[in-house]
Amino acid sequence: MNSIHNNGENDKSLDEGMDKLDQAYTQLPDEHPPELLDQAILNSAHRAVEKKPHWMQFGWLHGLTTAAVVVLAISLMFNQREQLPSFENELKVDESVRLRRATVGKKQSPEMQAGEPVMELKEKREDRREIYQPAPAAAAPQAELMESSEVELPAETTADAFSTVNARKIERAKKDSNDEDLSGNRPADEEQLLDNATLASDAPELEAITKQIQPAATATGLREEMDDLTDKDARIEQQLQEIILLKQSGDEAWKSELKSFIENYPDYPLPTELSD
Amino acid sequence: MYARILLVNSRDTLGDMIRIGYAAFMREISDEKLMQRYAKGDAKAFDQLYARHRAPLYRYFIRQVNNPATANDLYQGAWEKIIKARHSFKPKAPFKVWMYRIAHNHLVDHFRRMKPEEPVEPDTLSDRHSDPSKDAIKNEQNELLRAGIGALPVDQRNTLLLKLESGLKMEEIAKVTGVGRETVKSRLRYAVNYLKRSLVE
Numbered sequence: 001m002n003s004i005h006n007n008g009e010n011d012k013s014l015d016e017g018m019d020k021l022d023q024a025y026t027q028l029p030d031e032h033p034p035e036l037l038d039q040a041i042l043n044s045a046h047r048a049v050e051k052k053p054h055w056m057q058f059g060w061l062h063g064l065t066t067a068a069v070v071v072l073a074i075s076l077m078f079n080q081r082e083q084l085p086s087f088e089n090e091l092k093v094d095e096s097v098r099l100r101r102a103t104v105g106k107k108q109s110p111e112m113q114a115g116e117p118v119m120e121l122k123e124k125r126e127d128r129r130e131i132y133q134p135a136p137a138a139a140a141p142q143a144e145l146m147e148s149s150e151v152e153l154p155a156e157t158t159a160d161a162f163s164t165v166n167a168r169k170i171e172r173a174k175k176d177s178n179d180e181d182l183s184g185n186r187p188a189d190e191e192q193l194l195d196n197a198t199l200a201s202d203a204p205e206l207e208a209i210t211k212q213i214q215p216a217a218t219a220t221g222l223r224e225e226m227d228d229l230t231d232k233d234a235r236i237e238q239q240l241q242e243i244i245l246l247k248q249s250g251d252e253a254w255k256s257e258l259k260s261f262i263e264n265y266p267d268y269p270l271p272t273e274l275s276d
Numbered sequence: 277m278y279a280r281i282l283l284v285n286s287r288d289t290l291g292d293m294i295r296i297g298y299a300a301f302m303r304e305i306s307d308e309k310l311m312q313r314y315a316k317g318d319a320k321a322f323d324q325l326y327a328r329h330r331a332p333l334y335r336y337f338i339r340q341v342n343n344p345a346t347a348n349d350l351y352q353g354a355w356e357k358i359i360k361a362r363h364s365f366k367p368k369a370p371f372k373v374w375m376y377r378i379a380h381n382h383l384v385d386h387f388r389r390m391k392p393e394e395p396v397e398p399d400t401l402s403d404r405h406s407d408p409s410k411d412a413i414k415n416e417q418n419e420l421l422r423a424g425i426g427a428l429p430v431d432q433r434n435t436l437l438l439k440l441e442s443g444l445k446m447e448e449i450a451k452v453t454g455v456g457r458e459t460v461k462s463r464l465r466y467a468v469n470y471l472k473r474s475l476v477e
Binding site for chain 1: 352
């Protein structure tokens with residue numbers, strides 16, 4: 001009880017003492033911080049809450065975007081570099097075709113030199129050959145196929161047979177078209193034959209180039225067609241040779257043989273030994 | 277022409293009214309709300325807060341160390357800490373308690389950094405303020421009080437100045453200084469009795 005009473009008295013005396021001290025303390029001269037210090041603190045406070053530009057608020061995003069752009073640019077650059085060699089291959093193929101055209105243009109068949117519109121034919125022939133231009137990617141398998149076909153059929157034999165047959169066809173076509181076309185325009189069939197003849201004369205060279213550039217499918221089809229023509233014409237030629245030999249030996253049977261030949265092949269042009 | 281002048285004047289008047297209204301609005305806002313606004317980025321709220329507490333906080337420091345240069349450093353450092361800690365302020369606690377706790381900790385750090393022979397000694401303070409030129413200008417009683425406060429032990433002086441400058445309650449001072457309420461009361465009693473004696477003598 002006494003302690004509580006004492007505590008109350010102590011608090012009372014403390015409060016009184018504090019009141020008197022407070023009154024005396026307020027009499028002290030007022031002291032303020034220097035104005036420069038005020039300004040420094042306020043500036044610091046304002047800077048702390050100053051709004052940054054939008055792009056600075058997302059600094060990480062800015063960095064990420066920059067990195068992504070750099071990575072994209074580098075990958076594009078490498079991608080472009082990888083594509084460059086194939087483009088160079090295409091250029092090489094184009095160059096070989098151009099050289100081939102120039103070579104073919106110099107060699108002209110005798111039929112074409114005899115006053116025919118050579119340039120027009122050449123252009124048409126080149127256009128036709130362009131159809132056979134291969135895709136660069138197919139170069140490797142095509143070469144293999146051409147090599148395999150080389151084993152079955154010697155190139156020289158094929159070229160000779162092809163040229164002989166086509167020369168005959170040209171003669172026959174000329175005969176047919178003499179009456180029909182006097183204006184100088186060749187029929188389409190004749191042009192094709194002339195073209196084939198030129199191709200046949202250039203066969204070894206053409207084969208060397210087609211080994212590199214012709215697509216496999218086209219080369220195989222052409223080869224089969226040539227085989228068919230060669231077989232058929234070789235048989236006919238052999239038959240004609242036999243008839244000529246009969247005639248030269250004095251056997252009269254050659255006439256009956258010739259008659260049956262003409263019945264079988266009425267349009268086939270006869271050699272000069274038999275034509276009279 | 278007149279209409280234009282009238283328009284400009286009315287616009288200026290409206291601007292003034294808005295400014296005055298905003299200032300009045302700011303004056304009415306509590307410390308806690310102002311600090312919250314400042315933490316959200318309202319620099320003007322800090323201006324108002326600073327205007328309210330600059331003088332008491334400065335006196336708290338200068339009457340602790342009795343050295344204007346040191347007091348300036350401590351004062352600026354304390355405000356820097358308040359600015360940095362703006363996001364950690366919780367409006368549940370009174371702003372004053374939070375602010376003086378930062379100031380008190382800053383001061384304690386300062387005393388800890390000082391060399392043992394450097395702490396302010398009562399005799400030194402009394403000698404420093406016995407400058408005859410100052411005595412002539414200042415009131416003798418004020419000088420005695422100032423010298424008496426400076427002569428108090430650090431804990432008692434700190435508690436007394438918190439009570440006199442901030443107007444905090446005993447419980448709040450206890451929170452600021454990190455001691456119990458009775459310890460605060462005891463320190464205050466000793467300080468008051470010491471100053472009473474010194475003033476009477």
